[in-house]
Amino acid sequence: MKILFVSDVSIQDVIGGAERVLYEQTTRLAARGHDVHILTRRLPAHQSDDAVIQNVREWRYPVNQDNAVSFFTSTLWNGKRLFETIGKANNFDCINFHQPFSAFAVMRSASCKNIKKVYTCHSLAFEEYASRNAKPHSFAKMIAYSFHLGSRRWIERKVLSQSDHIVVLSRYTRDKLIDIYGVPDEKIAIIPGGSKESRLTDGD
Secondary structure (H helix, E strand, O other), rough: EEEEOOOOOOOOOOOOEEEHHHHHHHHHHOOOOEEEEEEEEOOOOOOOOOOOOOOEEEEEEHHHHHHHHHHHHHHHHHHHHHHHHHHHHOOOEEEHHHHHHHHHHHHHHHHHHOOOEEEOOOOOOOHHHHHHOOOOOOOHOOOEEEEHHHHHHHHHHHHHHHOOEEOOOOOHHHHHHHHHHHHOHHHEEEEEOOOOHHOOHHHH
């Protein structure tokens, strides 16, 4: 199979849980003979726009991090453009999304519509933002804070609704998707990290 993973993180440096899950899934599938690609942001640690890591080709699009607006618009534009560029040379059988921002950029492309889409949900994006950023006290900063929360929640809802299947690591995350986003239970599969169920066979 020719599989595209779409993520906001990179497998170049495995520094957290999101990177670890992406690294294990992509490199193990590549080791089984699948043609595996990753589309992600170009991070400060990256020295080039693409790289091959254990037979996985990672494609990177630039982002403008001057402010929240430039970051959001450059993600949407550059992520979509890179997807359409690599898509011309690769007839992907499946897309596996791992975070909402890059996923939303790819989903804006018409060429994405006929490809089977799976979303791997590690955690909810707006809750991640709230856990890493203290609630401000000033009115102006509170407006910006609310924008960040609201935009992440809206984008994540759109990506989840347009995905064919959703994979979560726990019942806890499944219940959150049902309660907060109204995702149908039958659309969600629980595959704990490192379990037998997560060891994909050649036919998957």
